[in-house]
Amino acid sequence: MKAVLVKKPGDAGQLYIGEFPTPEPQDKEILVKVKATAVNRADIHQRKGHYPPPKGASPIIGLEVSGVVEATGANVTKWKVGDRVFGLLEGGGYAEYAVLHEDMAMPIPDSLSYEDTAAIPEVFLTAYQTLFWIGHLKQGERVLIHAGASGVGTAAIQMAKLNGAYVAVTAGSKEKLDACQKLGADLAINYKTDDFAKVIQEALGPSSIDVVLDFIGASYWEQNLEVLGMDGRHVLISTLSGYKLENVDLRAIMGKRLTLTGTTLRSRDRDYKVKLTQEFMDTMLPLFKKGELKPIVDRVFPIAEVQEAHRYMEANKNIGKIVLSVGELR
Ligand SMILES: NC(=O)c1ccc[n+]([C@@H]2O[C@H](COP(=O)([O-])OP(=O)(O)OC[C@H]3O[C@@H](n4cnc5c(N)ncnc54)[C@H](OP(=O)(O)O)[C@@H]3O)[C@@H](O)[C@H]2O)c1
Numbered sequence: 001m002k003a004v005l006v007k008k009p010g011d012a013g014q015l016y017i018g019e020f021p022t023p024e025p026q027d028k029e030i031l032v033k034v035k036a037t038a039v040n041r042a043d044i045h046q047r048k049g050h051y052p053p054p055k056g057a058s059p060i061i062g063l064e065v066s067g068v069v070e071a072t073g074a075n076v077t078k079w080k081v082g083d084r085v086f087g088l089l090e091g092g093g094y095a096e097y098a099v100l101h102e103d104m105a106m107p108i109p110d111s112l113s114y115e116d117t118a119a120i121p122e123v124f125l126t127a128y129q130t131l132f133w134i135g136h137l138k139q140g141e142r143v144l145i146h147a148g149a150s151g152v153g154t155a156a157i158q159m160a161k162l163n164g165a166y167v168a169v170t171a172g173s174k175e176k177l178d179a180c181q182k183l184g185a186d187l188a189i190n191y192k193t194d195d196f197a198k199v200i201q202e203a204l205g206p207s208s209i210d211v212v213l214d215f216i217g218a219s220y221w222e223q224n225l226e227v228l229g230m231d232g233r234h235v236l237i238s239t240l241s242g243y244k245l246e247n248v249d250l251r252a253i254m255g256k257r258l259t260l261t262g263t264t265l266r267s268r269d270r271d272y273k274v275k276l277t278q279e280f281m282d283t284m285l286p287l288f289k290k291g292e293l294k295p296i297v298d299r300v301f302p303i304a305e306v307q308e309a310h311r312y313m314e315a316n317k318n319i320g321k322i323v324l325s326v327g328e329l330r
Contacts, residue, residue, distance in 0.1 A: 003060050003095035004306050009049025012310040017303075020060060023092065023099045030079050030100050031071040036118035036300075037062045037093035039309050039322040040151065041238070042266065047310065053091040054267055062093020063266065064121040065100065066114045067326075076102045084108040086117035088125055088273060090266060094306065094324065103274040106281050109289045119151075119295035119321035120288070125273075126237065126265050127156035128280050130213055132163070134261055135235045139164035141210035144200065144227060146220065147240070148185060149176035154296040154320045156213055157183045159284065162292060168209070170196050172316065179319045183296070197223035207256065211235065218242035225252040236262035296320025302327065 003020040025031040043061045045051035053059055066086035069079050079085065085105040092098045108117050131137045143160050147153045148169025160167050161184035168187040169180045177188035187203055189196045200208060207229040214224060217239030224234055252258065265273075287293040298318040301309040303326045313322055 001096040004062075004303065005060070006047055009047070012047070012307040012314070014047065015306050015310065017306075020095065022097050023058065025071055025073040025076075025099050027073045027075045028102050029073045030069050030076055030085070030102055030105060032065055032067040032085060032098050032100055032105075033070040034065050034093065034096060034098055034326045035067040035114035036326055037065050037098075037303075037324050038118045038122070038151075039313050039324065040064075040122050041313065042122075043094075044310060044314060057090035058092030058095075058098070060092045060095050062091060062095065062098070063089050064118055065089055065093045065098045066108060066117040067098075070097065073102075078102045079105060084114075086114075086121060088121040088265075088277065094303065094326075096326065101270065101274070104270075104277050106277065106285060109285070111289060111291075112295070115297060115300050115323045115325060116295045118323050119297050120155075122265070123151035123155040123321065124159070124284065124293075124295075125276055125280055126152050127159055127213075128284065129265065129276055130235045130237055130263065131156055131160055131211070133276075134263055135211040135213065135233045137163065137165055137211045140166075142166040142168065142204065142208060143211040143213060144168045144170075144196075144209045144224075145185075145213045146170050146191075147215045148180040148188065149319045150215065151296075151318070151321045152215065152237070153180070153213075154183060157185050158293050161185075162287065166204075168200055168204075176319055179296075195223070196220075197226045200227045207232075213237070215239075216241045218245055221245055221248070225256075225258070228252075228256060228258055231257050231259075233259045233261065236260070237264070297323050299323070300325050 001022040005018040007014045069083045087105045149171045169185045170191040209227045215238035219241035298320045300323045303324045
């Protein structure tokens with residue numbers, strides 16, 4: 001089959017379309033003819049050689065996929081050839097074919113396209129898991145979502161609002177802040193022009209946030225601790241600004257009884273991902289069918305333009321997801 005491969009670890013110019021063996025579906029796996037996949041920050045780290053795939057995963061980049069079942073493993077019971085499915089992968093999405101465990105595949109609702117559904121798995125499952133399983137966000141609580149216009153941010157805003165939370169976000173431009181507010185954010189702060197902790201304090205009072213969903217890390221450490229209230233939860237899922245702290249004052253953690261936690265979805269075991277997918281399918285997928293949740297697709301690039309798609313993300317241009325449509329690969 002054709003797939004997007006990496007000549008040598010480096011910039012987007014290292015991506016090219018080449019030949020790779022077509023994967024074989026094992027026992028409980030399905031072979032999916034890929035119609036669309038999507039770009040994640042992790043893909044850029046993997047391309048640069050900083051984020052190797054977990055043991056046993058495809059070395060091809062791509063954490064999510066939507067398409068049509070082409071073949072099934074010997075013991076697959078849930079799907080048949082021709083079904084339209086989408087789901088989370090451990091790797092292998094940037095290709096003509098990918099394999100998916102049958103319990104990690106979700107049915108594509110009639111109202112949604114392949115491009116729409118390729119934009120859902122990685123960011124919505126991450127946001128769901130971090131807000132509700134790890135952050136224990138409850139109705140009426142206040143959540144601060146950094147990088148609000150990112151793929152994960154746009155998913156998190158929508159699900160937090162639907163669950164009755166107050167949502168504050170940070171982002172780096174007016175266009176991105178407007179998009180966050182359209183999705184339901186109550187307070188949108190430009191971190192480039194304002195001190196977000198100060199703005200939150202003025203709007204909501206001191207120590208007023210219950211959960212921080214943090215992709216930024218080092219540069220926001222002190223301000224995050226400042227805005228978190230009693231029994232607050234800080235959930236770290238990326239360190240876009242850096243990962244080393246100096247002059248750390250630990251007293252707020254005791255004084256406010258804070259929980260500091262973090263996670264990476266890709267390294268979770270199969271059982272965890274299956275449970276997450278199944279719960280998401282039961283609770284959230286019906287809301288996509290009703291139009292109450294929406295995949296936020298910024299741009300669709302043909303996969304032949306994968307280099308451009310990576311550069312677009314690296315320039316922080318996207319609001320929501322960058323999708324790759326996978327037609328015939330040449
Ligand atoms: N741990 C996990 O399980 C997990 C799973 C999925 C994703 N993630 C991580 O979550 C993050 C978001 O992923 P995504 O695919 O949704 O990303 P994305 O759409 O590419 O958005 C990332 C945004 O972060 C902002 N940003 C970048 N550097 C920044 C900095 N130094 N300070 C403040 N803001 C900065 C930029 O927006 P502005 O223009 O607003 O600055 C950028 O557009 C990524 O870092 C990704 O690796 C983690």
